[in-house]
Amino acid sequence: MDNPGSQEVDRIERQESRAQDLHLDRVVATQPEIGPTPPDGGYGWLIVVSASIYHITVPSLLTLYGLVILRAIRDEEHEEEESLKIWDMDLALVPIIMLVIRLLLESWCRAVVKIFNMPRFMALAGLCLTVAGVLLSSYSTDTYSNDHIVNVFAGIFAGTGCALTGQQTDVIITHYFREKLTIAQRLVRMAPSIGNFLAPILIGYLCTVYTGDVIVMIYAAILMQNCLFLASYTRPIYIEKVIRTTYNMLRDAADDDDEVIYSNPNQPTPAPTTQNPQQGTSQDDDNDVVVFNSRKNAREILDPAVQYRERSEPVNNQARFSSDFSAMFAETSSNRFSSNFGSLDVINYTSTSRYQELESIDRDSQNPQPLYRETTVNAPQNNIVFATEPTAGTIRRTATLKKNLITIANMLMDINFYLYALLHLSTTFSILVLGVFFPAYVWLQVPSQTIWWVATTIAMGHGAALCFLMMCLVLPQNINEKTRLCAAFCFVGALGFYGITISGNRSFLILWCMCASFSTAASSILQQPLYNSTLNEFDTTATITTTNAIVAAFVLTWALLKNYEYSTCFLTAAILQAITAVIFFALSFRRRR
Template identity: 70%
Template sequence: MEEPRNKIPARMERGESRVEDLHLDRIVASQPEIGPTPPDGGYGWLIVVSAVMYHITVPALLSMYGLIILKAIREEDHDENERMKIWDVDIALVPVIAVIIRLLLESWCRAVVKIFNMPRFMALAGLCLTVAGVLLSSYSTDSESNDHIINIFSGIFTGAGCALTGQQTEIIITHYFREKLTMAQRLVRMAPSVGNCLVPILIGYLCTIYTGDVVVMIYGAIIMQNCVFLASYSRPIYIERVIRHTYNMLRDAVEDEDEVIFSNQNRPGGSSSQGQTNPPVGPSQNTTQDEDGADAVVFSTRKNAKEILDPAIQHRENQLASNADLQRRFSNDFSTLHDVTSNRFSSDFGSLDVTSYARVNGYQELENIDSRNPQPLYRETTVNAPQGSVVFADEVSPGTARRTASLKKNFITITNMLLDINFYLYALLHLCTTFSILVLGVLFPPLIWEQNPSMNISSVSTLIAVAHGSALCFIMLCVVLPKSINEKARLCAAFCVAGAMGFYGIAFSEKKSLFVVWCMLASFATAASSILQQPLYNSTLNDFDTTATMTTSNTIVAIFIMAWSLLYNYDYRTCFLTASGLQTVTACMFFALSFRRRR
């Protein structure tokens, strides 16, 4: 009576071990929902720290160029009531072109990062491009230097490097986090606000000691120190062990030149009923046949492929055709269609007499074929195929079919995306945020000095740091917001209203204390909108493709900034009024659409 009781724990232990063996992390699948699970921490936090350090220094390039523009303007003689414009100093081309190039190349860089799957190399390559652009711009820091070629190439290098490293950072964070992904992304998006608080103090101090070109080269050397942090970018262990080796093995088995295709044939005892022996095969084929006795290798290589049939089938084939016919049975020459037995695999039925059954050996044709209107075996599948006629479709390679299907899928995706209001909301918020960050970083320092000519560069940089530092206290509250914000539209509208007030106040304020308040509102609004931009972006991906959404929205923003910058040489106050108008329009749109019925 006690033996069954003693067996129960043993069975439970065996059951528990089976449950552990069936853990989903040990299943290799193409879908992440049933595949390996990210660790959600551990080494991933080092990746987040490295990404934060990068985003502290590199996005602050806009503030650095703003102070360099201020230093170049102060070296010239200006009238007291003269209104300065954005293209008075040629180095302003660098940050504007860098932002445009980054927007245009982000989707391409994302595709490159996914294809090559080398995070450390891609991140360091982007960093080198960024440093090269910054160092190249040091040759045009003076107000008298108007070398447009140097500034354009400097902006291209800087923008391309920022796009490559930025996309690699976003992708590698998703490899290490799933449950805590939102927290990690918000920490990285908050890092530029920290840089806007610290970098102006450093640049303001350097501008009081060195010339503009030396300051730019020193800051380029500071950015280069990110190579220590970006060197920590590496794929997680579960991707290295499971995805890399197992998926490569499966891919090589399909794409390798020596391809093995199996054919199920009954071979009892390894020999045929006629007593014939199996044809000789290679060692790899013998191994395959030993593993599965019901399979025989049909093709062992793509080049000079030979068919290896079962002896019984081979004996029947020898009875049906001669040796010369066997050599031509896979021929594509349609000139010998008068002899059906010599080329019975032909797909041209133009001269086939369906009523002549004696000319067909080894097959039984359908007897209900209408001889007056014979139907072909292969018919064109498109809607443009003429009815009642023999139409033969050209053979389509797998690559062509795959590319055609991909183009059709992308066309349908873009069409559906352009008909959805969520995409336009995301594009509008993206435009408002990007333009506001550009204007606040590059044009705010010279505007402060224009309104208060008695201030020096050190005092201007201190005022900027205090304003961004005050905004940082409120930006940190956005990190603890819940993942799914039910009232995202109204919350974004509230932030945009604060941003509109801040940019409008900057355009018409002349007191230092008010400058701090208005800059704090503008900085808080842009940073908070950038953080809330991620959940709105994720909501658009429920129905649309990532590449389509990113490419289309970035193109819209890049075209707007390019057209705006080339249309007219605006003064600084007009630029801030434009940013205020964009913030107001965005707030009105989000508030109006917050009353719609949720899908």
């Protein structure tokens, strides 16, 4: 005999299981209003692998241009005592312009991706633009080919392609994951660190065999292989079902016949009905005011009072729908439906005697709501004033503009926005400096070594950072005290960038490179959850657009303001990391909302 206690437990478990099954988030809905559930795996992991391979090769473009710049400087036989500056090679303009354009176009590309909803086409189009920019930059790989126009356009093409494919990758991952979205995003964000480890080894070997332009073209060919992986970008099945269902609903609605939209409240005895076994019961009511059937039996049905008024008019032989409006304003014979205003004296508005009583409407009512008030009351003499009422589109655009202005005002008054912008600025600038200027600076510290030695030193530094970066994958989804964690990472980064400027030993260079690489990669991984936790009350597009514009303006202004030495670049990165660490740590004691 069963235990009553166990039966009660089984009943409660069945009820909980049934409640979970009925939860809307666990049901693949047929309409987007409910919100379909992403599959959380399956084919989505192939999307993650393809996105990771793309992020291994494309962000490594900074390391590519850094080593190509180093090769061009060595071919020029640069003197050891002379300090290197960022504009000694005009090729440095390509990665800087590429970064600026990518930041400025990310929000627009995200909007384009969501509007067109063609993931494979958008991803491949962005890849083609990136490859075109890299190939175009191959014409400026030596010291004597300083063509600013070519480098600017190469940076524009590469930056546009990176923004388009990158935003398509971010969007399509959210379509395939919900509960495992955080781990999928962290895997993709960790991929550039793998590229920073593998790319120096490959490019360093190519630098010992080929010239600079050939190296760039070979790497462009490697980038083009991503088309095999980006071709896997496709919409999930549940989104395809939603699109088909919505289209069928719209098509069926367009095929429906028009029905009676107004009816006479005084219904007399209904007319005889006809029964069709396939179509059901149909009934024609002569007392309906407006009936319009667009498919069949099109005829006009009038109210009996309207028909009686038509018969009692003085001119019975005149059609109600007339195209002769010459006698429109005649007192005895005027058509009710007329569009010929040839006899209307638009100069003298006093001829419209029917509306003269509206001039005294203010005296008749305290809160008047007159019809055609603007055409008769307080009008200039001998003129007609027509009201300009706003259209639905104008009202909608005005409301959208007001909403965006309110969003931006609230965003600019919140301290969390500035925290996110500061972390974004320090991380992006550090990645740029570490990728483009670090190879040449390592050779400047130890000028007797070869390019292969420099490349292996950089690879070992990024590889050591990758070992510590694996710990970021096991961090919980909701990380408590994110500000203090980011402050710790930024402090390590400030220490690493400052150590690069004072060290001339290979072992110390590897150690400082590891600290700088680990800090930038970890801050990039924590940047998204920090953004979600602090700025989720604001509009995402406005926040991303504003922060990207701030970072792009800072990088472009800094690069064009002065021809800095390489040591100054690393000191600037160290100062930014230190300021970010201090501010995050100081604000971590405030009460979070």
